[in-house]
Amino acid sequence: MTTATKWALAVGALALALIVALLPRAQNQPTEPGTDLGPARERAALAACVPEGGADAEDSRAASGGWAEVETLCLGDGSRVVLADALGEGPTLVNVWATWCEPCREELPLLAEYAQRPDAARVVTVQVQSSPEDGLGLLTELGVRLPALHDGEGARGPVREALRVPTGLPASYVVEGGEARLVTNPRLFTSVEEIVDAVDSAEGAR
Numbered sequence: 312m313t314t315a316t317k318w319a320l321a322v323g324a325l326a327l328a329l330i331v332a333l334l335p336r337a338q339n340q341p342t343e344p345g346t347d348l349g350p351a352r353e354r355a356a357l358a359a360c361v362p363e364g365g366a367d368a369e370d371s372r373a374a375s376g377g378w379a380e381v382e383t384l385c386l387g388d389g390s391r392v393v394l395a396d397a398l399g400e401g402p403t404l405v406n407v408w409a410t411w412c413e414p415c416r417e418e419l420p421l422l423a424e425y426a427q428r429p430d431a432a433r434v435v436t437v438q439v440q441s442s443p444e445d446g447l448g449l450l451t452e453l454g455v456r457l458p459a460l461h462d463g464e465g466a467r468g469p470v471r472e473a474l475r476v477p478t479g480l481p482a483s484y485v486v487e488g489g490e491a492r493l494v495t496n497p498r499l500f501t502s503v504e505e506i507v508d509a510v511d512s513a514e515g516a517r
Contacts, residue, residue: 348389351447357387358458362399362433377489381473386443386450386459394470397460402487402514403433404506405474407462410441410449412480414499423455425506432485432510437462437470439480485513 381394398405406422408415419436426434436459438446443461450459462468474491476482483494492513500506 346444348443348447351444351451352387352389355387355447355451355456357447357450357456360385360387360390360392360435360458360460361396377473378486381469383437383468383470384443384461386438386446386461389443392460394460394473397435397458398486399433401433402485402510403435404510405435405437405484405486405491407437407439407471407474407476407480407482407484409439409480410445415481416449416453418481418500419450419455419457420453421500421503421506423453423457425503426457428503428507434458435460439468439471439476440464440466483509485510487514 378395378398379393382391383394384390385392385397404422404425406418408419422434422436425431434457436455436457438459439462442464446459446461450456460470462470470476474482474484474486474493477493479498481499483500484491485494486492494509494513496509496512497505500509
């Protein structure tokens with residue numbers, strides 16, 4: 312290999328590394344300070360992050376273990392909420408997603424359809440690694456109005472740390488009391504029936 316060829320390969324490798332390093336920054340630009348999300352929130356019309364009576368349910372907080380110490384942002388109205396209050400009583404299906412995650416776009420409408428069932432567990436979504444503005448836009452586009460928390464635009468957040476969320480998204484958990492079970496079969500829901508089976512299996516394993 313000639314010296315010129317070696318230099319060309321080195322320059323190409325450096326250029327590729329630079330492109331890869333810049334891509335995530337372009338995808339996850341923070342929301343500009345002072346951005347008015349009021350219109351976007353109105354269009355999204357998301358369900359309340361805390362179910363009726365949830366914020367006053369002291370017994371529920373006491374039984375929720377560490378979730379009562381986790382605070383995050385409600386995407387629908389911008390308020391700060393305690394994770395235990397958002398989870399409510401009984402089993403809750405928690406789905407972690409991001410706007411850049413293509414499988415998440417397919418899964419979110421299925422979760423919304425499941426949530427309409429009279430026997431469904433409560434469903435709470437958690438947006439990560441993408442801006443609130445982008446998240447509201449995607450949920451509006453998909454017509455998904457499930458309760459949504461925002462766990463920050465960076466690589467870590469309080470909800471992700473509490474649940475020990477893996478790097479691959481989406482990730483779903485069945486949470487009840489102080490215990491959270493990661494749904495691994497399947498990792499990606501492709502039907503409402505799979506969601507029903509996953510919730511039933513997690514409850515049966517308790």
